[in-house]
Amino acid sequence: MREIAAEADVALGSAYYYFASKEALVMAFYEQASEEMSELIAARLANAKGLQSRLKAILDVKFEYFAPNRLFLSALARHAADPHNPLSPFSDETAHIRRLDLHHFAVALTASRIPLPKDLAPYLPNLIWLYQMGLILFWISDRSPDQIRTRQLRDKSLSLLMIALRAAGFPLLRPVRKRTIDLLATMKAETYDV
Amino acid sequence: MREIAAEADVALGSAYYYFASKEALVMAFYEQASEEMSELIAARLANAKGLQSRLKAILDVKFEYFAPNRLFLSALARHAADPHNPLSPFSDETAHIRRLDLHHFAVALTASRIPLPKDLAPYLPNLIWLYQMGLILFWISDRSPDQIRTRQLRDKSLSLLMIALRAAGFPLLRPVRKRTIDLLATMKAETYDV
DNA sequence: TACTGCTTTTGAACACGTTCAAAGGCAGCG
DNA sequence: CGCTGCCTTTGAACGTGTTCAAAAGCAGTA
Numbered sequence: 001m002r003e004i005a006a007e008a009d010v011a012l013g014s015a016y017y018y019f020a021s022k023e024a025l026v027m028a029f030y031e032q033a034s035e036e037m038s039e040l041i042a043a044r045l046a047n048a049k050g051l052q053s054r055l056k057a058i059l060d061v062k063f064e065y066f067a068p069n070r071l072f073l074s075a076l077a078r079h080a081a082d083p084h085n086p087l088s089p090f091s092d093e094t095a096h097i098r099r100l101d102l103h104h105f106a107v108a109l110t111a112s113r114i115p116l117p118k119d120l121a122p123y124l125p126n127l128i129w130l131y132q133m134g135l136i137l138f139w140i141s142d143r144s145p146d147q148i149r150t151r152q153l154r155d156k157s158l159s160l161l162m163i164a165l166r167a168a169g170f171p172l173l174r175p176v177r178k179r180t181i182d183l184l185a186t187m188k189a190e191t192y193d194v
Numbered sequence: 195m196r197e198i199a200a201e202a203d204v205a206l207g208s209a210y211y212y213f214a215s216k217e218a219l220v221m222a223f224y225e226q227a228s229e230e231m232s233e234l235i236a237a238r239l240a241n242a243k244g245l246q247s248r249l250k251a252i253l254d255v256k257f258e259y260f261a262p263n264r265l266f267l268s269a270l271a272r273h274a275a276d277p278h279n280p281l282s283p284f285s286d287e288t289a290h291i292r293r294l295d296l297h298h299f300a301v302a303l304t305a306s307r308i309p310l311p312k313d314l315a316p317y318l319p320n321l322i323w324l325y326q327m328g329l330i331l332f333w334i335s336d337r338s339p340d341q342i343r344t345r346q347l348r349d350k351s352l353s354l355l356m357i358a359l360r361a362a363g364f365p366l367l368r369p370v371r372k373r374t375i376d377l378l379a380t381m382k383a384e385t386y387d388v
Numbered sequence: 389t390a391c392t393g394c395t396t397t398t399g400a401a402c403a404c405g406t407t408c409a410a411a412g413g414c415a416g417c418g
Numbered sequence: 419c420g421c422t423g424c425c426t427t428t429g430a431a432c433g434t435g436t437t438c439a440a441a442a443g444c445a446g447t448a
Contacts, residue, residue, distance in 0.1 A: 017397070182350060186346050186347050
């Protein structure tokens with residue numbers, strides 16, 4: 001905070017006049033990033049056809065946008081797991097940021113040519129959002145050159161996801177799907193919004 | 195640390211003579227917990243029959259053991275996501291603790307009556323360990339009375355896991371299984387030991 | 389200009405993890 | 419007993435996030 005205040009040519013106390021805490025300052029960074037990415041994503045979604053390439057488009061925007069800040073994000077990821085920590089992507093305080101993301105995933109899903117089971121559909125944006133968080137977390141600590149491994153993982157997991165979504169509609173799997181949805185409902189009621 | 199030192203009736207500096215850092219002190223707590231639980235788990239595994247009840251036995255020991263420290267664990271969970279943080283359950287520093295857990299899961303799996311595909315088998319202990327971490331993380335911030343929700347989630351997810359393991363052997367699902375294993379191999383090479 | 393009430397700025401001070409040089413025990417040896 | 423070498427203990431001091439009372443600007447009004 002002393003460094004930041006000095007960089008901004010103000011006294012330490014002044015930083016705390018404009019930002020309630022170091023956390024709040026970081027949150028402002030999140031918000032700005034989220035809004036800027038939201039525009040980029042909307043633009044790319046308009047051009048992309050098919051669910052897989054749409055999801056890939058969203059992921060690509062995030063990775064490209066955060067690429068210069070990968071190490072910075074790594075420092076912030078310390079707080080990622082605790083849903084009570086305001087900086088956690090699961091917290092109430094970041095709910096409005098999450099909403100933007102969920103919206104994009106919902107949009108990407110509407111145009112899907114894969115028939116999505118009606119009972120599962122409401123859970124899909126949240127599920128894919130969670131999948132995306134996992135991928136980003138992996139990316140943050142991916143030390144392979146140029147983060148190739150994350151890209152491999154992205155492609156492989158995306159195509160597996162497509163297979164899973166296609167399979168989810170099979171009549172034979174109905175009982176399993178019902179059980180899964182029951183499980184998701186149990187989780188949803190808790191702090192975790194999965 | 196001042197509080198801990200005072201509680202132990204020594205000066206602040208003495209605490210740092212016996213523990214390199216606050217983190218190291220927490221690590222000692224982890225280790226002690228891990229060893230004590232390991233004995234409890236081994237005892238119960240000897241009595242339990244069937245994969246599902248064995249996995250349930252492992253989970254039960256953990257929940258029962260940590261029950262008095264649930265809030266304390268919640269404070270520690272702050273570090274859970276960053277694999278570079280020594281306190282993270284994914285870190286190199288906690289590898290020896292993880293090993294004990296993995297061993298128990300491996301033992302539980304050997305006695306399974308479900309035929310486990312040979313190619314998937316090596317990944318199963320790690321996968322179930324990860325599942326268990328997720329469940330514990332859920333439990334830590336489960337604010338439902340007496341953590342009923344976690345227990346529901348445990349039962350529902352355990353029986354779904356059994357279904358998934360049974361399905362994993364179906365010849366029809368071989369291509370999907372191969373792809374999944376390929377994906378797991380991609381992840382395994384990274385810091386994450388999934 | 390002088391006064392009043394508000395916003396903004398400031399830096400000293402605090403909390404807590406950590407470091408470290410100094411001091412205090414405490415064997416074993418002469 | 420004193421001396422030497424080691425282990426143990428100590429508390430002052432540092433770094434960094436945070437708080438807060440005081441001071442400094444800055445309208446608007448008379």
